Amino acid sequence: MVPHLTTALNGPINELEQRILESMPAIERWFRLEWMEHTPPFYTSADLRNAGFKLAPVDTNLFPSTFNNLTPEMLPLAVQAAMAAIEKICPEAKNLLLIPEQRSNSFYLQNVAQLVQIFNQAGLNVRLGSMDPALTAPMPVALPDGSELTLEPLLRNRGRLGLKDFDPCTILLNNDLSGGVPRALQHLHEQYLLPPLHAGWGVRRKSRHFQSYEEVAKKFAKLLGMDPWLINPMHGQCGKVDFDTPSGLDCVKSNVDALLTKVRRKYKEYGINEKPFVVVKADNAAGQGILTVRDVKDLDDRERVMRGREGLVSEGQVPDELIIQEGVPTYERMNDAVAEPVVMMIDRYVVGGFYRVHADRGIDEGLCSPGSRYVPLAFAGSHTLPKPGSKPGASAPNRFYMYGVIGRLAMLAAAYELEATDPDAESYE
Structure with missing residues (x-):
C-alpha cells in the first residue's frame, strides 16, 4: 500500500498538482523535445522537499546508491529503462x-546487488571491479x-580497463570520486565510462547544478504560466x-543576508507566515551536512559555526567552497516522523x-544523516499512473506523478550541467 502521510495529500501544494495534471500532455511533449537536444545522465536520484x-529539489545525485529501496513492483521499470540506456550507448x-x-x-552493498540484478536482467554480464589497491584476488x-557479491581487482591493459578474462565495452561508476580520479580511470580508449569523470566531485559543484536548474525551472514555469520560485x-x-579567520566567512554572511531578504519578499508575496531560513553546505562534496541559518547574526556565534563546520566535513576534508541555498521545509510526515520523497x-x-524518514529531525533540517530510515513507495495493484480526472490531493499516484516531474526537471538540469562542464565539448551556453 502507499505509505500513509499525514500532510502530503492536502494543503496549498494541491494548486501546483492541479496545474501539473492539467498540463500533462504539454509537459510530456516538452520533456520529449528537451531530450532530443540533451543527453540525460545515465542514472540520477533527486531529493525533494x-x-x-x-515543491523543489534540494540535492541531485549522479551516483545514486539507494536502488535497494526499489520494491519488486518497480524493478520491471528499472530493467526497461536500463535496456534503453544501454542500447543508446553500446547496442552490442x-x-x-x-x-x-x-x-x-x-545497506550500500544491497544497492550494488540490486544494480547487478537490474543490469543482468537487461541482458548484460555484470562483474564488480574494486578500486582498492590492496585487493589482489577475487573477494x-x-x-x-x-547471497554474496564478488569484488575483483581491476586490470588496466593499455587504454582499456577490465578484469581477468573480462573485457567490457561499458564501465558503470557507482562511486562519486570524492577522493579524486584514480589513474586507472583516466585516458580510457574505446570504452564508455558512465557517468563521465567530470560528474565526480573533483569537478562538479552544486552551485553549477542549481544554476542549471534555475534555467530549467524558468523554461518549465513559462510553459505552465507560473512563478518558477x-x-x-x-x-x-x-x-x-x-x-x-574572522573575515573568512564575510562572503557567506553577505550571501545569507541577501538570500534571506529575497525569501522574505517571496513569503510576503504569497502570505506565508513563517520565518524563512537558508542552509549552508559544501559546494564541492557529497557530504549531506548542513548549517541552518535563520538570521545572519547566527554566523557571529563562533561556537555554533564551528559545530556546523564539523557537519560539513566530507572524506575528512573541511570544505573550502560553500553553497547557500534557500531552505525548503518539509511538511510530510510518516508516523509522526519528518519525511521527504526521493525520486x-x-x-x-x-x-x-x-x-x-527521520524521527529526530525537524522540518528545517537535513534528513540524510545517521538515524534516517527508508520506506519504499509501494503502490496498490498497478495504480502507478496519474488519474487526471480526480481532484488534487485525492490520489497518491497523482502526487507521485508530480514528484516525478520535479525529479525529471532536476535530471534535465544535470544534463545541462554536464554539457557545460564537459572538458571535451564546447559549453551549451
Whole structure:
C-alpha cells in the first residue's frame, strides 16, 4: 500500500498538482523535445522537499546508491529503462564492469546487488571491479539475505580497463570520486565510462547544478504560466572560504543576508507566515551536512559555526567552497516522523522512489544523516499512473506523478550541467 502521510495529500501544494495534471500532455511533449537536444545522465536520484507552498529539489545525485529501496513492483521499470540506456550507448554491449564505492556496510552493498540484478536482467554480464589497491584476488562479500557479491581487482591493459578474462565495452561508476580520479580511470580508449569523470566531485559543484536548474525551472514555469520560485530553491555561492579567520566567512554572511531578504519578499508575496531560513553546505562534496541559518547574526556565534563546520566535513576534508541555498521545509510526515520523497531515475525515466524518514529531525533540517530510515513507495495493484480526472490531493499516484516531474526537471538540469562542464565539448551556453 502507499505509505500513509499525514500532510502530503492536502494543503496549498494541491494548486501546483492541479496545474501539473492539467498540463500533462504539454509537459510530456516538452520533456520529449528537451531530450532530443540533451543527453540525460545515465542514472540520477533527486531529493525533494514538499513545503506545501512550494515543491523543489534540494540535492541531485549522479551516483545514486539507494536502488535497494526499489520494491519488486518497480524493478520491471528499472530493467526497461536500463535496456534503453544501454542500447543508446553500446547496442552490442555484452559485458558491464560495475565499480562500486569502497564501502562495506550492508545497506550500500544491497544497492550494488540490486544494480547487478537490474543490469543482468537487461541482458548484460555484470562483474564488480574494486578500486582498492590492496585487493589482489577475487573477494566474496556476504549479504544479509544470504547471497554474496564478488569484488575483483581491476586490470588496466593499455587504454582499456577490465578484469581477468573480462573485457567490457561499458564501465558503470557507482562511486562519486570524492577522493579524486584514480589513474586507472583516466585516458580510457574505446570504452564508455558512465557517468563521465567530470560528474565526480573533483569537478562538479552544486552551485553549477542549481544554476542549471534555475534555467530549467524558468523554461518549465513559462510553459505552465507560473512563478518558477514555486519549484526552485534560490541559492548563492562563495568561492574560497576560511573558517579559521574572522573575515573568512564575510562572503557567506553577505550571501545569507541577501538570500534571506529575497525569501522574505517571496513569503510576503504569497502570505506565508513563517520565518524563512537558508542552509549552508559544501559546494564541492557529497557530504549531506548542513548549517541552518535563520538570521545572519547566527554566523557571529563562533561556537555554533564551528559545530556546523564539523557537519560539513566530507572524506575528512573541511570544505573550502560553500553553497547557500534557500531552505525548503518539509511538511510530510510518516508516523509522526519528518519525511521527504526521493525520486530514482535511469536514463530519462522515473523508475521509482522512496521516502527518507527521520524521527529526530525537524522540518528545517537535513534528513540524510545517521538515524534516517527508508520506506519504499509501494503502490496498490498497478495504480502507478496519474488519474487526471480526480481532484488534487485525492490520489497518491497523482502526487507521485508530480514528484516525478520535479525529479525529471532536476535530471534535465544535470544534463545541462554536464554539457557545460564537459572538458571535451564546447559549453551549451
